[in-house]
Amino acid sequence: MSIEPSASIISSSRPERILLAREVAESVLAKRVISRLPGVPVELVDDHQDPLRAKVGNSGLETRSRDFSAGKKDLLLCRYKGDWLRACPGTNSHVCCNLWTVNPGEGCPLDCTYCYLQSYLKRNPTLKLYTNTDEMLGAIEQKVKAEPSRFFRVGTGEVIDSLVWDDLTDSTLELVPFFARQSNALLELKTKTANIGNLVDLGSRYSNNTVVSWSVNAKPVNFEDESATASFDERLLAMAEVQEAGYRIGLHFDPLIYFSGWEDGYQDAVREIFEVVDPDNVAWVSVSTLRYKPEMQEVMETRFPESKIPYGEQFLAKDGKMRYVQPLRLKMIKFVWHQLKQVSNTLPSYMCMESPAAWRAVSGGAPVAGEELREVFTRKGRLNIIQPQGSEL
């Protein structure tokens, strides 16, 4: 394959230092990343473990917050030695959407105030990219081939933004054609960036089994609490380009945040998105409200003293996460759900990590043991799981 990355892309996320695990120093990916970060010092390390892990171990909150910030300055290039493909952990007593996840790296340089990685990666805060992506693809292939009658929706955006490093790694140049060859698997790239150069370059030749998803929010939230990400308008431009290049679009209105004027904010967001995105080209839309582990409350306050999010009306819910009280959650989800259904009644919408009660209140019925969700994702005519015709694979 001879696809070159778009020359115009410049990574907005440059680490201050590269930590290079000695055992991967000669890997193609490590060399590529280093060559695209000229001027960033490279330090060889013997261990593939997170260098902050031991230090963070028993530290107090303030140290943890400081270490979490410090972790975002380094990029560790190393091998991944665990299981690549995992079922999304979901959450107790909430309805789950059967997503599989693979993580080509860990940690995100973008630093949204509400980012759950602040608790999820509290002991491993250093940004990481795994260089053994051939093993990752092998593991996915093995899994999906072993169960040909099962459908796999695989996301790479669980503990890393799927595209944030793509101009450094070109990982989509491998992933997207790889998924185009699969007959029972679909790739979801989930991002808050506009780092789409490679996807556009790949174009419609391989786009059949890849959905490019954006997490979207009302503009005030984007401005106040996602300041290092692509702006709302930049994401819209990226959506338009990716759609033009032949990909289907996914949207995640997640997390909905309560603020003064939230209704106008989310109404405008839906309207502006669908001025650009063709509703018939949308693979799925998820809607969910703010949630985070209680320990993140103080981390957010410490790391983002300007943010108002920690002072919303969250409380500790049954699933052990801080959430808005259910009537407020439902009001917000219903509002956005209604806006979406006004755009198109057939938009495949679902709620991420919400209770059966929420499903009843918002959509008028409970999903039956996940069947309804599976139907959303595999609805006839929505998925285009076919072998690419005349592809150069």
Next chain:
Amino acid sequence: MNLPEHIALLSPSKNAEVALLELARQIANRDELEIQEVLSDSYILEVCSREKLGRKDKLKLVRAKLEQIRFPLLKDLESRLERCKKAIQKELGLTLELPAQLEGDTISLRLKFRSEVDVLNASKKLGSLAKMDQTKEIFSILSGEI
């Protein structure tokens, strides 16, 4: 950070003091005020100066006020639901149980019978309950119609 004099004079326990200061700190951060300003809200000042109220009752009211400022929507919902429950209790003698922390859409009611007549009476009460505005309001709130 110390409590202002009008609250310190109420001699709150250490735990109560921490809780009051924490509520005030969160409100201050949210509303971009000084903590002392929050704790000197006019209602709080008025409560603290009431002569006929005991120290503990004053502290209870101060805390309730701070909680109401910190969680206005939640407190409003709780008091609306409480009013509905009380009205139903008064009208029909039925005590509804709402889902814990308002998570869920199911309310429950425990009934006991000593005779067929009791059953008949209860069924009549249930019929009336279904028609009460307060019942409708409870279900509306739980389903997010707020």
